[in-house]
Amino acid sequence: MTYDSLSGRTAVVTGAASGIGAATAVLLAAHGARVALLARRTERLGELAAKITADGGRALAVTADVTDEESVAAAVQRIHSAYGPADLLVNAAGVMLPNPVDDGRADEWQRMTDTNVTGALRLIRAFTGDLLAAAADGRSADLVNISSIGAHVVFPNYAVYGATKAALTHLSQSLRAELGPRDVRVTNVEPGFTESELRDHIDNPELTGQLDSMLDAVGLLTSEDVADLIAYTTSRPRHVNLRQAIVLPTRQ
Template sequence: MPYEGSYQGAYESLAGRTAVVTGAASGIGEAVAVLLAAQGARVALLARRGERLDALAGKIRADGGQALAVVADVTDDASVEAAAARVHEAYGTVDLVVNSAGVMLPNPVGAGRIDEWQRMLDTNVTGVLRVIRAFTGDLVDAAARGRAADLVNISSVGAHVAFPNYAVYGATKAALTYLSQSLRTEFGPRDVRVTNIEPGLTETELKSHIDNAELAGQLEGMFAELGGLASEEIADVVAYVASRPRRVNLRQVVVLPTRQV
């Protein structure tokens, strides 16, 4: 479905901020990067697909924004560390980190797809932790200097709503939701905000990764019946929470299509 929203100029406080967005090659990550850049933030685009990142960075620059394409694989320690070094060299201290990289690979647990389980754990949980490790010092330093500092994690409503055959995916997102909650006890006293966003049905590439034809058909049926959110609508939520006064932390936001309960 086409996205009809327009938020140009709505988040002036984002101007001058320095953001890292993972999963920026498509979907929610791409939409977040475009919106933050449009509002005046310098945005480091992290993902595995270099050609997609280069094209997106070029589009952002053509529209007057600032963007840095950084090829990175969040499942690899050295890759994340190298990406962080490149971001620091180009942009200095980061004050906004958006963890959007993720994979959704549903199948019955009885199918024993350890390959899928490992990929989801490595990306959705450990990958997030790698990125947090790489930029925690930046966020704490920015906050100590009196600037807004935000860690935004994109989880899923599947963290607390059970769907048949999505047990492992839901477990990884439940881990991310709990991680966000726990991190607030560490980061909040140092004035770093942590926001956990849980989207419902959203139009992204995730559904194209499903290799089970029956489950893919079921998901398409849900989109047809309930309607899916646009990635730009989730990006709008990210921009909103990051643009509040620095003393305000919107800690958890569940975003659903109106028909999804």
């Protein structure tokens, strides 16, 4: 499928070093968007930017940590200097650290909250002005947040992760009420089991085994599957907002 209306747009994608973020950046660039790649891993970003460029696309690698205010501010300045204002923001940065709540791992709770919720808010604050300006100029303007089916479905030992994703889902719904009347589309995407590095964040062998058993039973989406949904959503006519998308492996 082609998404011709993405050509000429300027996209910012967080979590772009791997998984859904990387796949989304590649697909948007393949359809003519200029893409700013944000993540912490400089080497991975450089490799992805080189791949996009070699394939005829435009990409800017920007090392940034969404949990750090100064890092985000520096990234925004670099993007604006290179590409000007953005009209498409994809918040794909996320971390999943499942453990029983009674383990009391407050450091993990803070890390998930800082990345999955506050990190997204930092980027939203940074680029909302750009999105509103694009919309006021009659162009498409999109904010896409990558939440999770875990925002709705209870998984034991994933309480805090699920809570952060539920917060992001609710934030997306509330932002649509604020930004939609000004022609900025807000889309909340909730993937189910998806091939990514989130599994590698788990340090509990029992929980890793449980997850592997579930994945073996129902299968996985690829990151490209979710990226395709994002590209489809953001390439619709500007008066069409697919505000909520839950995408699951068929067996899940």
